[in-house]
Amino acid sequence: MNNPEILVIDDEQQICRLLAITLESNDYKVHIANSSREGIIAAAQYSPELIILDIGLPDESGHETLTKLRSWFNKPIIVLSVLHDELNIVKALDNGANDYLVKPFRTGELLARMRSALRNTLVNDESSIINCEGLVIDLAGRSVRKDGEYIKLTATEFTLLSVLANNEGKILTHQFLLRHIWGPGYIGQSQYLRVFIAQLRKKIEKDPNQPELLITAFGIGYRFVCNP
Amino acid sequence: MDYFFIRKLSKAKQYLYSILLILIVSSACYLFSEYTGYHTTALLLLVSVSLIAMFFDFSPVIVTAIVSALIWNFFFIPPRFTFHIGKSEDILMFLMYFVVALINAALTINIRQFEKREQVKEEKENVLKLYNTLLNSLSHELRTPISAILGAADNLQTNNDKLTEQNKSDLVAEISLASMRLNRHVENLLNMSRLESGTLQLKRDWCDMTELVYDVVNRINEYETTHNFNIQIPENIPYFYVDIGLLSQVIVNLVHNAIQYCPKGTTITIYATCLIDRLELIVEDEGPGFPEEKIASVFDRFYRINVSRTGGTGLGLSIVKGFVEAHHGTVSLRNKREGGSVFTIDIPAKTSYMNDLKNE
Structure with a gap:
């Protein structure tokens, strides 16, 4: 190109x-x-x-x-x-x-x-492995490794991470994430998202207070950023 | 000032007091009617109407004028206890009474209009004064970064071959910094006008204070690295149901205020805690503190401690106050004994301990 x-x-x-x-x-x-x-x-x-x-x-x-x-x-x-x-x-x-x-x-x-x-x-061919700065997400095998070590994620955490990572760089709105992960009944319950984003950050970010992978757009949503 | 107090009475109370006065005066006259005669009663009632006209609005005055005329006619003018008037001179008296009472009411309109004009004039003068203060501080605060941008751009354009690479990157950094400063002023002006227009509506959402405070500090650290930050937020702090955008602006303004008034290299500490359904946010610095006698006025619009010193449109802290009050909260300032100032924000808010939720 x-x-x-x-x-x-x-x-x-x-x-x-x-x-x-x-x-x-x-x-x-x-x-x-x-x-x-x-x-x-x-x-x-x-x-x-x-x-x-x-x-x-x-x-x-x-x-x-x-x-x-x-x-x-x-x-x-x-x-x-x-x-x-x-x-x-x-x-x-x-x-x-x-x-x-x-x-x-x-x-x-x-x-x-x-x-x-x-x-x-x-990259629209559902590449089932996402590799980003030492973080390897295997979408098909449903596993996540950080610097070679396997990380234990709950089912919801994994779904959230894979939806965000699959749309790398794209901002996903609160409503979109809540609907896709928890279902239409949870729209407006943004505190669920906050909890799981905070938990994910603790597991995958180098410093959860200075996130580099899971970025917040206040009032709008979240994006997964992978700087090559 | 008592006078203004009376003017501020509600319409209903104005009616009540007017009618009461007329009733008291007419009952008194009724008791002593043997000695006074009904002509004196007319004068006393007219005096009462005039008194009411001095203080109250037009409509209560006209109502009392009519009521008092009817009372006079019914209870005092012979034959008593009828609206019929016997003597022709009494008919003339009654009509005159009515005309004088109406003139009283008409005069109130004039007085009120005059007062209104005066009030509008005074308000206009106040606005003008405020506007001038704003213009003075703004023209300084806006022109400084513009001068920096223009100067740096001119330098890059005309002096290009004489500048070292280091010079060039310094000039570009100046342009960047000045633009950020301009942008901050514009944002504060927009926020001020949001507050002034009274259209501010809170968009509440669940706020993770740890995330928000770190986000603000990280963003400021991208271009201002002159001060150290110490963030103290307990691990188990709940989420607060607040307007995250406004709260973010509150923290930004408090931190920028600290950066502006504290020497380089000092530490700015931010605490957030939950006090049973209330959020307490504290921004503490190691600067010179505020002169005790001026603490009360720092949250006023366009107020700056030292006008000659650079820094601040005087908008930042008044926006803090406005946004905190929009949450029905309070903001206070005190000096520490060992030096430095402490801004404390207290906001009542719903809390959610969702973050204690165990993994699903």
Whole structure:
């Protein structure tokens, strides 16, 4: 995959210029669209590998653009939002965004999110072993090793870890995790998640108070991060 | 000030007191009517209506004017105990009474309008004063990082060949730091306007204090490494049902306040404990502390201990207070005997000992 094409849909010229410089210097090919309408046309025309979509667009809300794009576009979409407004972010994630960033964001962060979003689409063959900084998760064999040693996880802990690890880099919302692991009756019972995330951290993180693998997005959800 | 107290009486109480006054005056007159005659009664009742008009709103005044006119007519003007008026001069008297009472009521409207205008003027002046303080501290606090960014960018652009690699990376680090500072000010301004607009609604969720405090400290440590942190949270602390976003901002602001006023290399300690359905959060530093006489005003908007010194829009601590009070909690400040200040936050909140749950 040389020079993957990226489509940026944002009406702020300065952000567009900055993203163009950053992405081009990281060997991406960049297309820019300044409105929802232009963006949808460009997405059809170039069929990019990834779309960066601003939620605040002049002609219509980015949420609508997202819904329209998602009716046929199945590559990753990363959403940009100005306010750290959990409701908006969760809505975008529910509508099919793969990830989000709040402006102002560091470009390093953006590039990392893009890499993992692109990786997600590349490794879709249910690779049953996930290897990450000394942590080896065998999804088929249902075992976890840390630095070669087997770690004992409860059934729920293992399910939670494997769902997160299988979606490496992708943010999974509280609702999504609760529904998939505990069932629809547990939606809203976020304290269950907190308990199991805390327990998992104690078992797999080097320092549970400075987590590097299981990252919290307060008010939104969790992501499993594996920095290669 | 008593006057304002009276004005603040509810409408219902205003009606009650007005009617009571009229009843007392008319009963007194009724008892002594042999000596006073009914003309004096009219004057006494008019005086009462005028008194009421001085203090109360328009509608109670007009009601008392009408009621007192009717009472006068019914109980005093001969033939008594009828609304019929015998003599033509009494009819004239009654009409005049009515007109004077109405004029009284009309004058109250004028007085109230005047008062309202004065009040609006005073409020406007206060807002203007606050606005000026804000502008002064903001223009300083916003321009400093902007100057740093512009200066560093200019340097990189025009002096590029003279700068060493080290110089360049230092300048870039300055731009980064200044931008973070700008962003923090903007965030505080947005938070202040959320508080001021009165639209703040808590989005409560179960909060793991250990996770939250470490998250705040880790994020601050990414760009400010000048101070040491000591975090003291018991292992078995329950989850608290609070607005995590607001609480996070409270801790960020308290820590930044400590960073700003304490010498480099000192330690900032954060404690969190559960006091039966209440969260106690303490941020302690080893700085100079606060002058005792100024402790009461540090949570006021735009207040800064030493205006000439750099640092702070004066918004940080008032946002702390606002967000804590939105949780019906309290924030207090004291100096330690051995030096340093202690901010204590006390928030009533539902707790959950779910984290004691055994593995499933």
